[in-house]
Amino acid sequence: MSASRVDGVLVTLIAGAAILWFAPAGMGRYGTYVLSLWLVTAVAVMGLNLTLGIAGLKSLAQAAFMGIGAYATALLTTKAGVGWFSAFAISGALCFAAGLLLGFPALRVKAHYLAFVTLAFSTLVWLVLRNEQWLTGGVFGISNIPRPVVFGVRTDNALPFHRFVVAVTLILALILWWLVRSPWGRAFLALRENPVRAASLGVNIRAYTLLAFAIGSAYAGFAGALYAPLVEFIDPSPFQLSASFFLLLMVVAGGSGYQLGPFVGALLGVVLPEWLRFTGGLYLIIFAAIVIGLLIACPQGVLGLIERGWTAIRRRPMVGNTPVKDAV
């Protein structure tokens, strides 16, 4: 039963990518931009889902890592003349290394110290982005960030860039899907569910915890590398601490630990506000209130809620002809 569900994830990912490839038809520039932003955000949320949902660690610096990735890519492509693909790899590697450096001292003590260290890091990154004008442009930011050329095709227009984002997101999602099903994924899950027992089975708690956090952070770097050419202009404000909180709420809203959760969470956090334009600035409040409601009623998020509803329907003997079989 579990095997068929996991394959469901794979099928959904590929089918979703195919739909999104063609989705922007007739949506116009702005609609396409929102779809791309959704996917880019989902990549950052995917990383955080690994850190929080799979390994059970609170990181409050996901937006800061995304900032590092975005600025690294922006600087490398505008000032150093590096190609986007190299910039993308460097962005991820930088965040991976920063994750290791931060996680090492914090996780030595206690898992919840990571929350405070990342909180501090978040503020530090923001300070550097704002103050180091010579490098980051300060509050004026960096503009004219080029979009990549892929196999000789320019992605300057909204649609080709969107398709490029779809492809990169799919690859990143597949890698994560593969990772979670690997022995590492099993160890990540074990250390979330029961670290003491995991240690008694020889699972190197510190190494795996650190890796989960560093890989999760690298995904934020990748998201940043996509974000910079998407918006073409970056400044420090979207990488503040409150943005990191917001990304965490998206993980929870979608369903922490569910592989498709990040897409649902980012949908609620990024796309829904576009449909709910009439709420104006109140959308953040509405979203936060929804998350609190979800946490009280169903901490497993929207996907948890759906799963619960689905099993409830299937258990009802009147529906369908399949006999109600209890696996337990």
Next chain:
Amino acid sequence: MAEFLAYLIAGLATGAIYALAAIGFTLVWQTSQTINFAQGEFVMLPAILILAAVKLFGLPVWLAVIAGIAAFIALFGWGFKLVIVDPMIRHGVLPLAIATMALSIIMKEGAKDGFTAEAQRFPSLVPQETVSLLGISISLQHVAIIIVACLAIGALQWFVTQTKTGRQMQASAQNPNVALILGIPVAQMVMLTFLINAALAALASILISPIYLAKFSNGEVIGLFAFIAAIVGGFNQVRGALAGGLLVGVIDSLAAAYISTSYRLAVPLVLLVAIILVKPEGLFGRKEERGV
């Protein structure tokens, strides 16, 4: 030297305010394992509520202060415990911590959209003057903050150690199961710490807002410093949170004066990382056992 002492006093004043926030944070953590990521917003909001009462309802300042504090304690002491903490704690510490992040967003955005995004002047209890003493110019406001905060913390310490209710509260924090067996109303005691936390936050808000103005985004820095103060102090003691708060305040003030104003925030952050590296149990904390 005179200059240094002036910065020291200013640092002690803001430090006393961080201490108030850190003590509340620690109390709530002790009794209910709530890591309140909205603690900074808890200090930001009361001043906004008071100003709103003045501007939107036309209350006189003294009445607005009373009404604002009362409303805040009811909403974010009693209401916070009842609506957010109680239903969430059965799911574990993590969802609760995330819920407080959501709460911080609601409070911040609520203050911005419901009141104003501009920084507002906030009435001060004492005249904004400086007096010269032995060649040091001292702001009366800073002195008043230190005195009020010390009185409040002293009163809290007296309450916790000298009264029956206070000792029951302490017992509930240290070992709720034993406290229950001893017939202590643990649930009420936990609620009491939430009310105290809200009261301390309201006091901190009234003290800090005349200096930094009342603004929806103030909570970020205050919250960060309160966390740092609590961790530096040891995470589990009122004494530690007090010392941690003062230390962070002084370091911040001196860093702003002597290092760099644009990186003043970074110095306490470095202190935090240093503490975690060198003495993770905090300056006043006890080492925790490797536990099963």
Next chain:
Amino acid sequence: MATVLEVEGVRKHFGGIAAVDGVSFTVEEGEILGIIGPNGCGKSTLFNCILGQLLPTAGRVKLDGADVTGLNPEDMNRRGVSRTFQLLQVFPELSVRENLILAGQEHQGTMLGRLFGPRDAGLTAAADRMIGFFKLQHLADARAGGLSYGQQKLLDAAMAFMAGPRLVLLDEPAGGVNLTMLGDLKERLKAMNAEAGATFVVIEHNMDFVMSLCTRVLVMAEGKVLAVGTPAEIRANPAVIDAYLGH
């Protein structure tokens, strides 16, 4: 026969109270040592001190002659000492087979090898052998969290044996297990000892279970060793009868 484990004068104080107060004993290769004693006599604390969950206040723990005092649980496990806990500790979200694979995976290869190497080579087969040995075949793909309590206890014990350990410490394996399951469990543990030559130490309250399973029994009271001997000797020991069996 070689000595696998030597515990020398281990003490553990919590505040002023000595939970374990100078305990010494040895475990020989191939034996099953039972540890009994009233609640709160320090049995589980002793396990935790041996395995590094707690640091002993004083005393030494030696494994095959090497001092391993104070090593952390992961290192102890990698040196071939595994354990179960008093409370049930399987991973409910993983299947029975995955639980067993997890229990074995950290003992082979490197971390990078585990990620990029051939997926679970040999481990799945080993897990299935263990499943067969503990007669859990019909549940191999079931979620561990959905198993009955007794089945989970079996799985818990099976996980401890998965990596072919030098020594296994079982903390109340029979606690809460119903009578039919209990027979199964005892038979499986005996077979593990007889066929695979596993050495283990068992903490248990169920006196019949201990007396019929173990080759030697150690009785603890108030943090100290009261007596050590064969089940028959322990049954006849007046001090033991007085302190424990008599109640």
